[in-house]
Amino acid sequence: MCLGIPGEILEVRDDNGVRVGKVRFAGITREVCLEYVPEAMPGEFVVVHVGFAISRIDAEEAARAYRLLEELGQTAELTADVPESDHDP
Amino acid sequence: MKYLDEYRNREIAAALTEQIGRAVTRPWVLMEVCGGQTHSIVRYGIDRMLPPAIELVHGPGCPVCVTSLEMIDRAHAIAQRPGVIFTSFGDMLRVPGSCGDLLTLKGRGADVRVVYSPLDAVRIARENPARKVVFFGIGFETTAPANAMALFQARKLGVKNFSMLVSHVLVPPSIAAILQAPGNRVQAFLGPGHVCAVMGYREYESLSAHYRVPIVITGFEPVDLLEGILMAVRQLEAGRAQVENQYVRAVTREGNCAARNLIFEVFEVGDRKWRGVGAIPKSGYRIAYEYRDHDAERLFEVDEIDTHEPPECISGLILRGLKKPCDCPAFGKRCTPQNPLGATMVSAEGACAAYYQYGRYLDTGNPGDRSAGAGAR
Ligand code: SF4
Numbered sequence: 001m002c003l004g005i006p007g008e009i010l011e012v013r014d015d016n017g018v019r020v021g022k023v024r025f026a027g028i029t030r031e032v033c034l035e036y037v038p039e040a041m042p043g044e045f046v047v048v049h050v051g052f053a054i055s056r057i058d059a060e061e062a063a064r065a066y067r068l069l070e071e072l073g074q075t076a077e078l079t080a081d082v083p084e085s086d087h088d089p
Numbered sequence: 090m091k092y093l094d095e096y097r098n099r100e101i102a103a104a105l106t107e108q109i110g111r112a113v114t115r116p117w118v119l120m121e122v123c124g125g126q127t128h129s130i131v132r133y134g135i136d137r138m139l140p141p142a143i144e145l146v147h148g149p150g151c152p153v154c155v156t157s158l159e160m161i162d163r164a165h166a167i168a169q170r171p172g173v174i175f176t177s178f179g180d181m182l183r184v185p186g187s188c189g190d191l192l193t194l195k196g197r198g199a200d201v202r203v204v205y206s207p208l209d210a211v212r213i214a215r216e217n218p219a220r221k222v223v224f225f226g227i228g229f230e231t232t233a234p235a236n237a238m239a240l241f242q243a244r245k246l247g248v249k250n251f252s253m254l255v256s257h258v259l260v261p262p263s264i265a266a267i268l269q270a271p272g273n274r275v276q277a278f279l280g281p282g283h284v285c286a287v288m289g290y291r292e293y294e295s296l297s298a299h300y301r302v303p304i305v306i307t308g309f310e311p312v313d314l315l316e317g318i319l320m321a322v323r324q325l326e327a328g329r330a331q332v333e334n335q336y337v338r339a340v341t342r343e344g345n346c347a348a349r350n351l352i353f354e355v356f357e358v359g360d361r362k363w364r365g366v367g368a369i370p371k372s373g374y375r376i377a378y379e380y381r382d383h384d385a386e387r388l389f390e391v392d393e394i395d396t397h398e399p400p401e402c403i404s405g406l407i408l409r410g411l412k413k414p415c416d417c418p419a420f421g422k423r424c425t426p427q428n429p430l431g432a433t434m435v436s437a438e439g440a441c442a443a444y445y446q447y448g449r450y451l452d453t454g455n456p457g458d459r460s461a462g463a464g465a466r
Contacts, residue, residue: 002283054348055339057338068310077178077179
């Protein structure tokens with residue numbers, strides 16, 4: 001939870017006055033709060049901590065960082081709340 | 090493409106290691122603060138690539154590990170109350186309290202749910218108006234923006250049945266506590282890159298000046314860590330003590346202002362007890378007065394808690410950089426990730442878990458292991 005996980009913004013919308021969006025992390029897509037990166041747009045990459053984008057990052061860096069986090073076993077939070085049967089068929 | 094990239098990284102890593110070798114003239118002890126950095130160091134064997142004169146010790150930067158036993162027992166007491174839905178990050182489920190963990194309580198019928206984001210807990214509260222939904226808000230400055238937003242939203246939308254049990258910890262006061270502690274060996278710090286992406290590094294400047302200690306804000310990739318180590322060693326060798334930023338691609342001096350502003354609206358700084366370390370003044374966030382209606386600590390009165398810590402666990406010494414996991418007699422024997430005695434073995438970011446995951450228990454007792462007897466140096 002301390003290392004942010006980079007992902008790509010797919011879409012941005014307003015939810016009760018909060019800026020949220022869909023962010024894709026490799027094969028997983030999650031709803032993420034974009035309130036702290038007001039200028040980030042679809043197609044851009046952001047670093048996400050527990051469902052909140054904290055900073056922007058470039059695509060190449062994002063890909064490298066994601067791969068390392070996977071190797072370190074630090075991407076588990078993305079699927080932690082999904083019951084066993086729902087992921088990894 | 091991937092091969093090229095890795096090849097290039099290996100070349101850079103070799104060049105950095107060589108430069109570190111040339112820069113160092115005497116022994117130095119460096120601490121990386123962040124648990125993610127610890128994992129990267131152990132995973133890629135960075136500590137073993139360095140000249141023997143440089144020793145890396147692992148810091149307290151795992152929020153799961155340092156959440157106090159009292160707080161965990163309090164969480165367990167609240168989770169068992171009738172009508173409560175207790176929500177938490179997945180990392181906290183298996184952390185041992187005085188009697189068992191959250192997963193055990195769930196097995197006994199408590200409504201414990203893992204959420205990805207604290208906003209999910211607010212949503213659960215809105216969907217279950219008759220229940221009391223409590224979120225276990227732990228973490229360093231990296232999770233504070235998320236927890237702050239959940240409290241802000243709950244108050245704004247009038248979600249009265251949502252509350253948070255807050256046990257936030259802060260990095261700068263823990264660095265100060267390590268430097269002040271008798272027997273401290275740490276001479277320079279690799280600062281936590283992702284924490285500083287949120288908070289910036291102004292606070293670290295006064296720390297560095299006051300204690301005359303180099304602090305290099307560093308990323309978590311192997312090349313980042315090696316470069317951070319090189320920058321710290323150069324400062325030490327030159328007798329300098331400054332804050333330097335290795336992780337410029339993610340960290341600015343100011344940090345993320347929008348996130349910081351909301352943190353200071355919702356939280357205030359207070360004293361905090363750290364597991365294994367003890368109380369550190371002004372080292373945590375607690376819920377500000379305006380948000381008291383969402384403060385689980387106030388809403389759920391929990392009786393005096395009698396805590397029990399396994400006596401053989403030395404995680405407190407490990408978290409302060411005084412010992413390493415291999416120095417613990419239980420490590421890899423009575424204490425494993427399947428059967429953890431202490432929090433540093435449970436969490437994905439804990440030093441004991443990192444050492445275990447990458448096979449370092451095989452080294453215990455090996456005279457070539459540099460961590461053995463390190464305390465005597
Ligand atoms: S190996 Fe287990 S018992 Fe030993 S310090 Fe680590 S967590 Fe505690």
